[in-house]
Amino acid sequence: MKRLLKIEDIEKLGLGKRTTIWRKVNSGEFPKPIKLGTSPQSPIRWSEEAINEYLNNLFNNNGS
Numbered sequence: 001m002k003r004l005l006k007i008e009d010i011e012k013l014g015l016g017k018r019t020t021i022w023r024k025v026n027s028g029e030f031p032k033p034i035k036l037g038t039s040p041q042s043p044i045r046w047s048e049e050a051i052n053e054y055l056n057n058l059f060n061n062n063g064s
Helices: 007-012 018-027 048-061
Strands: 044-047
Touching: 007 018, 007 044, 044 048
Parallel strands: none
Antiparallel strands: none
């Protein structure tokens, strides 16, 4: 089963605060979240796999 991360989990990884994360999502720089349902109040989560891939690409592009 894939793990889903809340925005608070993303913030704890040091990838920015809510505004920064959403700005990156809207610009296409950051993975898009998954909406769990169809109502406006449905929770939004990120796939841990997508975040790990983002981090790997970030590190590889910075020469680390």
